[in-house]
Amino acid sequence: MSKLDKEEQEILDIFDAGDLPRSLDFEESKTRHQQYAQAMFKKDARINIRLSSKDLRGLQKKALAEGMPYQTLIASILHKYVEGRLHEEL
Structure with a gap:
């Protein structure tokens, strides 16, 4: 501790x-x-997107590690990006 x-x-x-x-x-x-x-x-809008299988598997693994559905993780990432709170590390 x-x-x-x-x-x-x-x-x-x-x-x-x-x-x-x-x-x-x-x-x-x-x-x-x-x-x-x-x-x-x-959530009042629906979209369909095409991802590579590799990216989808990666998102699913990260979502599992976070304990949430992968769709929720994707929505969270998109929301943070739109709000300007998601930045690429250099």
């Missing part, structure tokens, strides 16, 4: 004791983030 600094240990102790206070706008923030999640995962 990694060692925690004093501040991290204090936070963990407060959390374990159940004394960690919620933010003042917890309910509003929770509702807003639920709406974000619903909008993000709404």
